[in-house]
Amino acid sequence: xxxxxxxxxxxxxxxxxxxxxxxxxxxxxxxxxxxxxxxxxxxxxxxxxxxxxxxxxxxxxxxxxxxxxxxxxxxxxxxxxxxxxxxxxxxxxxxxxxxxxxxxxxxxxxxxxxxxxxxxxxxxxxxxxxxxxxxxxxxxxxxxxxxxxxxxxxxxxxxxxxxxxxxxxxxxxxxxxxxxxxxxxxxxxxxxxxxxxxxxxxxxxxxxxxxxxxxxxxxxxxxxxxxxxxxxxxxxxxxxxxxxxxxxxxxxxxxxxxxxxxxxxxxxxxxxxxxxxxxxxxxxxxxxxxxxxxxxxxxxxxxxxxxxxxxxxxxxxxxxxxxxxxxxxxxxxxxxxxxxxxxxxxxxxxxxxxxxxxxxxxxxxxxxxxxxxxxxxxxxxxxxxxxxxxxxxxxxxxxxxxxxxxxxxxxxxxxxxxxxxxxxxxxxxxxxxxxxxxxxxxxxxxxxxxxxxxxxxxxxxxxxxxxxxxxxxxxxxxxxxxxxxxxxxxxxxxxxxxxxxxxxxxxxxxxxxxx
Amino acid sequence: xxxxxxxxxxxxxxxxxxxxxxxxxxxxxxxxxxxxxxxxxxxxxxxxxxxxxxxxxxxxxxxxxxxxxxxxxxxxxxxxxxxxxxxxxxxxxxxxxxxxxxxxxxxxxxxxxxxxxxxxxxxxxxxxxxxxxxxxxxxxxxxxxxxxxxxxxxxxxxxxxxxxxxxxxxxxxxxxxxxxxxxxxxxxxxxxxxxxxxxxxxxxxxxxxxxxxxxxxxxxxxxxxxxxxxxxxxxxxxxxxxxxxxx
Numbered sequence: 168x169x170x171x172x173x174x175x176x177x178x179x180x181x182x183x184x185x186x187x188x189x190x191x192x193x194x195x196x197x198x199x200x201x202x203x204x205x206x207x208x209x210x211x212x213x214x215x216x217x218x219x220x221x222x223x224x225x226x227x228x229x230x231x232x233x234x235x236x237x238x239x240x241x242x243x244x245x246x247x248x249x250x251x252x253x254x255x256x257x258x259x260x261x262x263x264x265x266x267x268x269x270x271x272x273x274x275x276x277x278x279x280x281x282x283x284x285x286x287x288x289x290x291x292x293x294x295x296x297x298x299x300x301x302x303x304x305x306x307x308x309x310x311x312x313x314x315x316x317x318x319x320x321x322x323x324x325x326x327x328x329x330x331x332x333x334x335x336x337x338x339x340x341x342x343x344x345x346x347x348x349x350x351x352x353x354x355x356x357x358x359x360x361x362x363x364x365x366x367x368x369x370x371x372x373x374x375x376x377x378x379x380x381x382x383x384x385x386x387x388x389x390x391x392x393x394x395x396x397x398x399x400x401x402x403x404x405x406x407x408x409x410x411x412x413x414x415x416x417x418x419x420x421x422x423x424x425x426x427x428x429x430x431x432x433x434x435x436x437x438x439x440x441x442x443x444x445x446x447x448x449x450x451x452x453x454x455x456x457x458x459x460x461x462x463x464x465x466x467x468x469x470x471x472x473x474x475x476x477x478x479x480x481x482x483x484x485x486x487x488x489x490x491x492x493x494x495x496x497x498x499x500x501x502x503x504x505x506x507x508x509x510x511x512x513x514x515x516x517x518x519x520x521x522x523x524x525x526x527x528x529x530x531x532x533x534x535x536x537x538x539x540x541x542x543x544x545x546x547x548x549x550x551x552x553x554x555x556x557x558x559x560x561x562x563x564x565x566x567x568x569x570x571x572x573x574x575x576x577x578x579x580x581x582x583x584x585x586x587x588x589x590x591x592x593x594x595x596x597x598x599x600x601x602x603x604x605x606x607x608x609x610x611x612x613x614x615x616x617x618x619x620x621x622x623x624x625x626x627x628x629x630x631x632x633x634x635x636x637x638x639x640x641x642x643x644x645x646x647x648x649x650x651x652x653x654x655x656x657x658x659x660x661x662x663x664x665x666x667x668x669x670x671x672x673x674x675x676x677x678x679x680x681x682x
Numbered sequence: 683x684x685x686x687x688x689x690x691x692x693x694x695x696x697x698x699x700x701x702x703x704x705x706x707x708x709x710x711x712x713x714x715x716x717x718x719x720x721x722x723x724x725x726x727x728x729x730x731x732x733x734x735x736x737x738x739x740x741x742x743x744x745x746x747x748x749x750x751x752x753x754x755x756x757x758x759x760x761x762x763x764x765x766x767x768x769x770x771x772x773x774x775x776x777x778x779x780x781x782x783x784x785x786x787x788x789x790x791x792x793x794x795x796x797x798x799x800x801x802x803x804x805x806x807x808x809x810x811x812x813x814x815x816x817x818x819x820x821x822x823x824x825x826x827x828x829x830x831x832x833x834x835x836x837x838x839x840x841x842x843x844x845x846x847x848x849x850x851x852x853x854x855x856x857x858x859x860x861x862x863x864x865x866x867x868x869x870x871x872x873x874x875x876x877x878x879x880x881x882x883x884x885x886x887x888x889x890x891x892x893x894x895x896x897x898x899x900x901x902x903x904x905x906x907x908x909x910x911x912x913x914x915x916x917x918x919x920x921x922x923x924x925x926x927x928x929x
Contacts, residue, residue, distance in 0.1 A: 180867050490853040494870040528864060530857025530871070531730055532820035546825075553732025562732070570728050574736040577691070577722045578743060587695055602903065612862030616869040617900030620696045627689045627698040631717045634702065638709035645712035 759822020
């Protein structure tokens with residue numbers, strides 16, 4: 168695994184929280200993307216129906232992945248492309264480096280690909296002595312900075328304009344401003360040269376269409392077009408789940424993905440690549456290789472707890488709404504995939520202990536599920552990953568003891584009453600005006616930044632002994648008053664149960680009559 | 683017909699006034715109530731931390747306590763959501779318990795949900811002459827779907843000035859054990875929430891879940907911010923007294 172992974176997500180989050188630049192940049196951009204998404208979903212209309220359709224398509228595809236993978240691979244080959252199945256990251260990089268070596272390629276251009284990040288392909292290619300250039304603007308920025316992407320679709324989200332200008336200046340830019348035309352202009356001039364010189368182009372794949380063997384790319388800068396048309400060799404790196412059965416399914420995804428991710432109606436460039444250049448065509452590569460990566464994806468198939476993670480279409484919507492991501496950005500997750508999807512996907516793709524703490528980087532608020540265009544229940548999957556940690560003993564023994572104690576006390580009403588009575592007495596030295604302000608011992612996590620309420624001297628269950636008869640009288644009075652007004656007894660709320668979804672209209676209770 | 687009060691462990695021990703306010707409002711609307719003593723906690727702290735067996739053992743107390751209930755009403759959208767969404771699954775391996783879990787889910791309501799959708803009450807005759815902002819808790823609004831009910835109740839309160847909370851649907855950073863385990867991130871989140879509450883210049887912050895309110899309120903008290911924090915039931919009951927609907 169990567170160096171520096173011995174740190175915990177808490178430690179990395181601590182680091183990120185000290186970085187005001189990062190937090191401001193991430194807050195700003197996620198808020199913009201989130202609001203754009205809401206507008207775009209609204210504008211399309213019937214968003215929930217689109218989501219459900221998206222979910223169905225992904226669920227069907229993943230449930231029949233073996234069938235569609237074969238169909239896709241057969242069709243890629245029938246169109247003259249080469250298909251390589253890679254069981255893990257090592258195999259995938261081996262395939263790619265072999266092709267590059269065989270072609271004696273020196274210059275490689277890439278459009279954005281999360282799978283290539285997952286495989287760390289740049290590192291392997293550079294070890295061969297090849298020059299690898301990221302051509303997506305965001306990826307180009309972080310490549311210059313020597314960093315990993317901190318967002319699935321906005322990899323340089325953590326950088327502000329000043330930082331980008333400084334990076335570009337270091338890369339040879341002169342008298343650059345911080346305005347978009349001047350920054351984008353510099354990148355464009357630099358990259359144009361690279362496109363023209365490149366021996367190999369590497370892209371990801373947003374969707375592979377099984378019925379035709381087509382690789383579909385969603386890009387916004389046109390760099391994907393350059394990477395797939397200019398170099399003589401095109402290598403596609405894709406996750407094995409990235410398939411759709413037909414073009415009709417693509418229509419749904421072409422609406423869902425850009426709207427959910429950035430709030431765009433459509434992506435600016437949708438490239439569809441079916442096989443290498445044909446004899447009558449003017450551009451396109453002479454050779455097309457499609458590398459299909461498993462890397463523990465197939466381990467999720469048939470697992471009712473986690474199969475749905477393969478439904479993900481990598482739009483980044485869950486990152487944009489995540490209140491934890493907003494505070495700490497992507498690098499704190501310590502892996503290629505960040506945010507809620509990263510906290511679920513990373514420990515599934517890497518079964519070792521190093522990422523077992525990621526599922527705790529969530530308050531389980533459910534914003535990710537609500538934002539997901541294919542309705543992946545990420546908040547539930549985070550809990551299931553925590554369950555897996557408990558099952559496999561990847562938890563601190565103090566925590567295990569604490570929950571064992573919780574069970575002992577809370578599963579028995581008698582013990583619960585007793586323990587809380589003792590606790591009410593024991594807390595006395597710490598209580599000031601109904602609150603505990605001390606940052607003592609196990610309370611530290613809470614009390615270093617928040618006052619904690621003290622246990623009330625009179626818990627509800629003690630009060631109820633006094634309340635129950637008083638409130639029974641009150642209720643009886645209220646019922647008889649109502650009978651006096653309506654002329655009929657009306658204490659049977661079973662009627663109310665039938666109208667569960669609609670407010671009742673009868674009697675003075677019905678608020679509507681008062682208007 | 684009777685309502686069985688599901689008070690939740692947090693309200694029982696830390697915020698009994700909230701349970702009392704809820705019960706008094708229900709009584710004022712003629713609702714007969716009981717408090718089954720066998721109830722402790724919905725088991726969510728253990729469940730969310732991945733301790734499924736522990737959660738199940740604790741959740742079982744509620745299955746027993748509310749076996750014969752017609753309606754179960756709770757001052758927490760989060761605990762109600764736990765019963766609705768996770769009990770059927772938690773007991774799925776035992777058909778008899780699974781059936782009881784499903785029955786319990788069907789008859790369990792969050793307080794504002796019960797008032798508005800079952801009793802059909804929106805106007806409690808309350809009066810509350812303060813500037814108020816409402817924080818919709820994630821589990822109640824997003825997962826249980828209680829979105830309009832608290833607002834419909836608040837809008838009928840006389841003299842109450844309801845101001846929108848910026849970024850209202852953002853999590854306050856509570857998240858149960860998350861608040862302790864990832865306390866720095868949690869604090870950063872609650873700071874953002876507090877900032878928004880202060881922006882509204884509200885005198886009172888109201889909500890439907892004491893976990894979140896304990897978090898936001900605890901942070902504001904720590905920072906010396908003078909905003910009153912009330913559960914919806916507390917606000918409504920105080921309003922009923924001001925409006926002289928109850929004595």
